[in-house]
Amino acid sequence: MIRMFETNEKRSQKELGGLWKLETIDENGKPNGEYRVSVPSVWESVVGLEDYRGLGKYSTAVRTGAGNVRLVFKGVSHTADVYFDGKKVGHHYNAYTPFAVEIADVEAGEHLLEVVADNRFTPDSALHVPNDYRTYGGINRPVAIEELGNAYIEYLHVKNTRTDNGWDTEFVLKINCFKDMGKSYCASVELAGHQVKIEGISFENGSATVSARTSYSGVDEWLPETPNLYIAHAKLFEDGEYIDDLKERIGFRDIKIDGEKILVNGKQIFLKGFNRHEEYGTLGSAVPENLMNYDLDIIASTNSNFIRTSHYPNDERFLDMCDERGFFVWEEGHARGLDENRMKNPNFKKQSADCLEEMVLNHFNHPSIIMWGILNECASHTEYGAECYKLQYDQLKALDPSRPRTSATCWHLKDLCYDMEDIISLNIYPRWYTWYGNDYAPLEHYRKIREYIDTCVSSKKPIIISECGAAAIYGYRTFSHVKWSEDRQCDVLKELIEGLSSSDEISGVTIWQFADCRIDGDFRDWNSRPKTQNNKGVVDIYRNPKQSYYTVRECFKKINPYKN
């Protein structure tokens, strides 16, 4: 599946799953291994490629009718070069954002589609670097082919604004046109019983962005307890003929910041949940729907209402499920722990800007996403770093002013960006990392940081704990509760959750992390990562619960998700 709901009735869209040929190739393109693999998947799931870092060429035969086609890739890790009948037709960097390739005037019949994936850590890659999660290799999310007419709808954004009488809604459509054939184009959008029409669409450089407005009263709002979803259906007409369509699923939900409060549809919320990496056991980052669903079952069972997509944009199917279940989501651009030197990589700014744009344009309509994040624990304590943060915050504001922006920092008493963000987010690890010292409890540690924050910000704003936790090796139990035991992890998490959630100043506590995850073998802190994993999950990589799963469930149960 590409999405958890039908996105088209008119447009022909076919998923290109099944078995493809995979050849591992050297830098000159010379094959040195051949395999049959299912797509989507990662090559680390193939015997002999469990730790392969290099290039892989996927190939499959594709049958099309005559006309224009569009290849849609939901994720290739981490760099993709796309070839159609041997001709290069596309390139994309970043495993975690979708991209598409248009091919005009294709002949009817069978064609060869090849995708070269590259998961190496080269100087060209500014965001995929050796890290505390693994950069996998391969076509790790679904691929589809679409057969199009002379014009099609690239995206439909539904912007809902809550008013005293209900909702004001603006529809924004981006429409692309292959050739100027002197035809007339118009569009319509239907949502919740209303239909709006957009006449006289004219294209400039092959595309047009158009909009229309309406308003609603009496619709069912989207909230965690009532995650009401509606289908918005856009249709495109050429000389009056219906030629293309696109469906999006939306919720009537708005998010506001009021001083230190986070308000969803006017209700003050408290966020309690987990940081989750997109990974599962030997399937790596190619997590299938049923296991995404399983993760959400487990997370829901812990009385959580919040998930942070640490540290990159997530699969749209997972976000669809969060919409359906009423989870709040913090989705973030791809970055973790990039120091100033890495932020000065010549590709950093463009690769970051591309990732943020693709994230927002593709994930705009998810009601579950209540905030956008950037640059987890990057160099927000340096002048140059702060310039990059400002650039990215400005870009996000231009792309989507409706959602607050934040970034998780570890530079607590040196951060230069507290006044840039709408929500301040702190990653803290008292009782685990020694440099925090053991001389004061989590809340005292928070208070020391708050004193500094108050000297930096021009106005009060919400503060959430975006990460806190401790590691435990699954199955290691001790009477002494020594470090790395499940028992110690329970003690630390209980103290963290109870302590931090007791403060009225804090609007959320997010555990690092939901599940243990594999890390890159050459990550700088590999020696504190037994089994080459980050072991701070409350479940292991196969979702076997540690004792801390039960501890977190009981602690979160006592926390009201709404503040008075």
Ligand code: ADA
């Ligand atoms: C940081 C980082 C996480 C993880 C965590 C840890 O806060 O944001 O990705 O590495 O530390 O486990 O130490």
